[in-house]
Amino acid sequence: MSPIAATPEPPYYAVIFTSLKSPGDEGYAQMAERMIERVSQQEGFLGFESAREEVGITVSYWRDLDSIERWKADLEHQEAQQMGRSQWYQAYTIRIARVERAYSLHKDTTR
Amino acid sequence: MSPIAATPEPPYYAVIFTSLKSPGDEGYAQMAERMIERVSQQEGFLGFESAREEVGITVSYWRDLDSIERWKADLEHQEAQQMGRSQWYQAYTIRIARVERAYSLHKDTTR
Numbered sequence: 001m002s003p004i005a006a007t008p009e010p011p012y013y014a015v016i017f018t019s020l021k022s023p024g025d026e027g028y029a030q031m032a033e034r035m036i037e038r039v040s041q042q043e044g045f046l047g048f049e050s051a052r053e054e055v056g057i058t059v060s061y062w063r064d065l066d067s068i069e070r071w072k073a074d075l076e077h078q079e080a081q082q083m084g085r086s087q088w089y090q091a092y093t094i095r096i097a098r099v100e101r102a103y104s105l106h107k108d109t110t111r
Numbered sequence: 112m113s114p115i116a117a118t119p120e121p122p123y124y125a126v127i128f129t130s131l132k133s134p135g136d137e138g139y140a141q142m143a144e145r146m147i148e149r150v151s152q153q154e155g156f157l158g159f160e161s162a163r164e165e166v167g168i169t170v171s172y173w174r175d176l177d178s179i180e181r182w183k184a185d186l187e188h189q190e191a192q193q194m195g196r197s198q199w200y201q202a203y204t205i206r207i208a209r210v211e212r213a214y215s216l217h218k219d220t221t222r
Contacts, residue, residue, distance in 0.1 A: 014206065054114045054162070101206070
């Protein structure tokens with residue numbers, strides 16, 4: 001699977017999650033893996049992209065706002081959110097945005 | 112400066128640039144630095160966030176679509192875009208999105 005999400009034609013939605021981790025992050029990696037598994041099964045989930053250096057950026061893509069709301073309300077995800085607030089993150093910003101235009105370059109690597 | 116952009120109340124715009132680098136990327140780091148310098152002086156530019164692991168994600172924030180168009184048309188930036196297409200990137204997707212909601216956590220680290 002490409003680490004660049006294969007999303008449909010706009011419009012659709014993006015949740016941009018930018019975070020700074022806390023020094024102590026016990027259990028984080030395991031929960032992150034579990035959340036990726038779980039979010040992938042959500043109705044309306046279109047894909048995600050993620051990278052971390054000084055800051056972590058995870059962008060998830062969604063069919064509509066309702067799908068985002070359902071994922072936010074998911075019980076296991078709520079537990080993860082609570083751990084994020086209390087333990088794992090020093091700071092974060094979450095932005096919900098409507099993707100209006102998109103374009104891509106994909107070079108053929110098979111030649 | 113925090114690596115999480117301090118953006119105003121929505122609405123505003125985000126340009127989500129997700130990329131895979133090519134093996135040969137001579138001149139990339141220097142150009143990237145120059146572009147950060149240059150974009151920071153653009154009218155309507157609100158900030159940016161960036162991280163690279165397997166994939167690179169750079170999100171820049173803008174007051175409006177006109178500001179995004181002006182930056183896209185900037186001559187030095189166009190040169191960088193051309194180098195990106197021909198040399199630096201194996202693949203990328205650029206998404207232009209209207210940020211409709213945002214919320215943040217910032218823990219006080221001074222205590």
